[in-house]
Amino acid sequence: MKTPLDTRTLPKASHTAGKVAAALLALLLNACGGGDTDPGSLPGNGNPNPDAGTPQVSAVQIGTPAGGRVTLRATATDDVGVTGFCFRSDATAPAASDACFQAAATFTVDVSATHATWRAYARDAAGRVSAAFDQLVDLQAPVVTALAPIALASGRVSMKISASDSHGVGAVCLRADTTVPLANDPCFTVGDTVSVAAVVGSVSYRAYARDGSGNVSTALARDVDVYAALDTGLPAVTAVAAARQADGRYALTASVRDDQGVSGVCFRTDATLPAATDGCFQTTPAVVDAPVTFQAYKVYARDNAGHVSSAIEHVLDGVAPVVQAAVTNDIGATQVSVRIDAQDAHGVSAVCLSLASKAAPSASDACFVTGPTVTVNKPIDFRRYLAFARDASGNVSAGLPYTLDMVSPSVVSVTLGAPVSGIVPVKAKAVDSVGVTGFCLRSDESVPTAADPCFAAVTPSQTAHTTLNLPLPATKTTVKVYARDGTGHVSVAAARTLSACSEAGKTASAASSLPTVCFLTTLGEFVIALENVKAPISSRNFLAYVDEDFYGDTQFHRVMSNFMVQGGGYTAAGFYKTPTRAAITLEKTSITGLSNTVGTVAMARLTAANTGTSQFFINVVDNTDKLNGSSTVDGYAVFGRVISGMASTVQAIRNVNVKDNGDDEISKPLDPPKILWAYRLK
Known part of the structure; x- marks a missing residue:
């Protein structure tokens, strides 16, 4: 429905007539061949800016609906002026003379029940009509x-x-x-x-x-x-952790899996299944008292949808595990695996092997590993550790000392004492960086393990001594001494050979009123009687060396078949053996009345007179002229005589093959006879 025209907006007639006349004149001139003439330069044209284009509608604004109607307002431009507007709801393009044109830029239309497209046109003073501007008029909300x-x-x-x-x-x-x-x-x-x-x-x-x-x-x-x-899935509690607080109580936390988020965790000590609204659900850790022994908890989770998980049980254990043993399991080229045996009423969850110099680990310490075996770097010698265990409640055991030792102990000496009532005291000394804990004495070929009952315990020490009693064997017997350390290593054997003196030797000893010593060698046995009255200094010195087993495992290092055999100065392995006593005063034969005859025993010494210590020799020929000396010549002190074994054992020693000793003396045995043991008979 069109609105009444407002006559105040119409252009004046004189202006319209001039425009029409100018247009007709232009058409006439074009028809007469004057189409190229600028109309603006024609005589009588009162418009200095003639209209050269159609108007253009740039926008249509929709007003606020009222009473079922709405006002549309168009905006248009033209170089000489717009003279009218036309609004149509159909697709017919109006002519310049169409009655739809009105001077006002506004137009009121009925509101459609749905929507309608209105087309706005503008007309200028030259009668040119713009292209349509489509405007959807939609006043119905979605x-x-x-x-x-x-x-x-x-x-x-x-x-x-x-x-x-x-x-x-x-x-x-x-x-x-x-x-x-x-x-x-x-x-x-x-x-x-x-x-x-x-x-x-x-x-x-x-x-x-x-x-x-x-x-x-x-x-x-x-x-x-x-x-x-x-959220249709149930949450799931995957793990529960307990952390001991400074006040001794425990903070319980749960790890929960849920696709859309967790809104709370509930810890219960009874079997009641909580509803989603149960007050037990909370978002912070549950802090509980430490149980005297243990307390079982059922742990639930609730998700944001109010679903409650099934329960997972967690035992809060107030009792720490106990480490029972740490055992070297396997030794590799660079690493060692150690098995830690521990017990706990509710299960051991992890073990730790920590250097003894470090502070005790907490439950969260990175040293804890799952399983009983820990791997550490192999030390050059030894390293001291403490073995710990942790249970599922985070309790950590006390540390059990454990030493990872790569070096076995060593038996450095075995000394045989004189038999007493048929028992030989065997004195052993061993060393170990960790500490010797026991000794074992065996007379068979079997090698003991650390757990062998043959081991007699001693107070652990890096240098340990012991005395083991051995029945004096009737025949030549080799006994072996082993040492064990605190880590279960067993030393190699230190062997000694001994036997009771033969009946012939004991008979010869019994027949003599002098102190006697029985020598057991690799070539047999001989017995010496000591002139303790005539040569008390030399006899006392010699017996002291015998009693300390100085001559055991030594050798006859100098053998001259036309002179004498000498021993007591070198070990069985050929190394010089340092005397343990001071040099003694020379007892001259001119004073003692003794003589270097065949079978006598004398003190060896250096060139100087009073230099005799542990070395002795047995005259195998009569050396009276060479060795006795005189009141002005010192000579060599005789202090005893071979009373048994001279013809057999000493003669065998005399006859061994020898070579140059390096000092142009043919006296060094190719296979030196060994003194296995020497002990006092009486």
């Missing part, structure tokens, strides 16, 4: 029909807003408050899906839609519990 959560991830929920509009929905908006958005509100999102932060529990949302004309729907209000709608 309608939101549904709101539903569709996806939940990483704490956000995607909500789908379903809406309808006759001309199409352009954007949607979701609000959790009552503020009604305007068409330009930033809450509007193109499409039909909105992402918002997921909130636990039911939330009142309001959904809006906006169409292409800027119409905003009324709100669709819905209470939505996104977790209840989308």
Whole structure:
């Protein structure tokens, strides 16, 4: 329906007539061949800027509906002026003389039930009509029909807003408050899906839609519990940890797996299954008293949808495990594995091997490893550790000392004492960097293990001594002494050979009124009687060396078959053996009345007179002229005589093969006869 024309907006007649006349004149000139003439330069043209183009509609504004009607306002431009506007709802393009044109730029139309497209035209004073400007007039707002959560991830929920509009929905908006958005509100999102932060529990949302004309729907209000709608899986408690606090209480925490988030954990000591609303659920660790022995807890988790997991049981144990042993398990080229044996009423969860110099580990210390075996670097000699165990409640045991020792002990000496009532005291000395803990004496070929009952315990020491009693064997017997250290290593054997003096030797001893000594050698036995009255200094010195077993495992290092055999100065292995006593005063034969005849025993010495110590010799020929000396010549002190074994054993020693000793003397035995043992008979 057209509005009445306002005559105040019409152009004046004289102006219109001039425009028409000018147009007719231009057409006439063109017809007469003057088409190239600038109309503006024609005589009588009163318009210095003639109209050279059609007008253009640039916009149509829609007013506020009232009473079922709405006003449209068009904006148009033209270089000489717009004279009228036409609004049509059909596709017919108006002519300049069409009655639809009016001077006013506004036009009031009925509001359509849905929408309608109106076309605006402009006409200028030259009768030119613009192209149509289409304007959709849509005053019907969209309608939101549904709101539903569709996806939940990483704490956000995607909500789908379903809406309808006759001309199409352009954007949607979701609000959790009552503020009604305007068409330009930033809450509007193109499409039909909105992402918002997921909130636990039911939330009142309001959904809006906006169409292409800027119409905003009324709100669709819905209470939505996104977790209840989308989270259908149950949470799962995967682990429980207990940390002992400074006050002795425990803080219990649980590790929980759930796709959409956990809202609480519940620790119970009874079998009651909690509901989702149970007050036992909390988001902080549960702090509980330390049990006297142990306390079993059932642990549940609740997710944001109110689902409650099945229970996992955790035993809070107030009693620490006990490490029973640490055993070297396997020794590799660079590493050693150590098995730690421990016990706990509710299970050992991890073990640790820590250097003894370090502070005791806490339950969270990185040294703890699952399983009974720990691997450490192989030391060059030894390293002291403490072995610990940890249980599932985080209790850590006391440390058990453990020494990782790569070096076995060493028996450095075995001394045989004189038999007493048929028992030989065997004195042994051993060394070990960790400490010797025991000695074993064996007369067979079997090698003992550290657990062998033959080992007699001693106070652990890096240098240890012991005396082991051995029945005097009737025949030549080799006994072996072993040492054991604190880590279970057993030394190699230190061997000694001994036997009771023969019946012939004992008979010869019994027949003599002098002190006697029985020598057991690799070539047999001989017995010496000592002139303790005539040569008391030399006899006393010699017996002292015998009693300390100095001559055991020594050799006859100098043998001259036409002179004498000499021993007591070198070990069986050929090394010089340092005397343990000071040199003695020379007892001259001119004073003692003794003589270096065949079978006598005399003190060896250096060139100087009073230099005799442990070395002695047996005259195998009569050396009276060579060795006795005189009141002015010192000579060599005789202090005893071979009373048994001269013809057999000493003669065998005399006859061994010899070579140059390096000093142009043919006296060094190729296979030196060994003194195995010498002990006092009486």
